[in-house]
Amino acid sequence: MASESVKVVVRCRPMNDRERALNCKAVVSLDSDRGQCFIEKPGAAEEPPKQFTFDGAYCTQHTTEQMYNEVAYPLVEGVTEGYNGTIFAYGQTGSGKSFTMQGVAELAAYRGVIPRAFEHIFETIQCAENTKFLVRTSYLEIYNEEIRDLLGNDTKQNMELKEHPEHGVYVRNLSMRTVHSVTECERLMEQGWRNRSVGCTLMNKDSSRSHSIFTIHMEICSTGQTLEILNPRFHSALTLCRP
Template sequence: MTADERRPRTGKQESVRVIVRCRPLSQVEIEQGHQSPNRALTRSLYSGEKAKICFSIVSMYPDRGLVELRNPKDLHEPSKDFTFDAIYNESSKQLDLYDETFRDLVDSVLNGFNGTIFAYGQTGTGKTYTMEGKPSVPEERGVIYNCFEHIFQHIAQSRNQQYLVRASYLEIYQVGFYSLLKNSRIVKNLIEDLRDLLSKDD
């Protein structure tokens, strides 16, 4: 499948797109002795050693945008299938993810459309790595870095136009907004904000 074929449609054609990315074992998990399921099972079968196994309950098919999810309590139970706009497995690269999934969205923003990139998932699933990455390592720079590089390259190449770029850096956690630039605890309480909205409707 080519990059163009797996690239989601632009923001002008679709309101919301859902992209799934599955992370590999973390360094901490590797140091604790966990191994990828296939390697651990093979090693146990042929050497008689008892390896720590992270059971894989997810199978990903990027060419079809398909995720198969298995019940960890009963691996023999039939899997449940889910389809998404794009799928990225454990070996996916930061720049490939940006070029194939987000570049068109940022281009549409530069042409006057609104756009949002929203990372969602439980703690430890790789949101920070996907969004921030490691700025000091070019191939591991995340979405935020690549967005800014894209925007400022566009500005540098533009003629007879002025741009104003503003940035805020927020984290949504439980019921609050946290400003990561100002290092403040809570900007707004989501529950109080919702109550205010409902009371105005009454």
């Protein structure tokens, strides 16, 4: 089904202060209605721009809220119904991954995809009837082909990647923290964020040198019947990845 397929969207950020100071010229343009991205070759005005088509294209005028409602909302809604989902941000250093995924906490209009997903999940939990939820989080980093637990007691320890015949690939002894609110999720996100491997680049003084994966694990159990133990329990996970 189309609703279950992988979708790829592109978001174009405005020029930063460094690029404006260097008098850089914009070479990317978007047609949001058609989901198309056009890239011009600098100094070759006679050549037609390269054209790429995506499931969605968002230019500088589009807000994170609009992008979330159109792209992420259906996926997160599916997670609250028992399906797994992944939101993966990919791009070079300085392309705007952190702004899109985490945003600016102090400004509601600039809140990123991750905090909006937290709010979405707990709003759903608060409104649910005859249902119990157990929500846990994990946060890991892949750096130089090594896996580190960003919420563990020893964040420098190399974790082992294993495979279960029924549950698939997992990280052995990865910390799982139970959370009860958006605030607790954000606190753990911030704790793990401080433990990342970072390094200065020409594009970003605090550039991440790794891939970080924050996962929200949900167990959903209906309590509509007299004997709760007879009711089915659904497991789902929302994985938020940011290289």
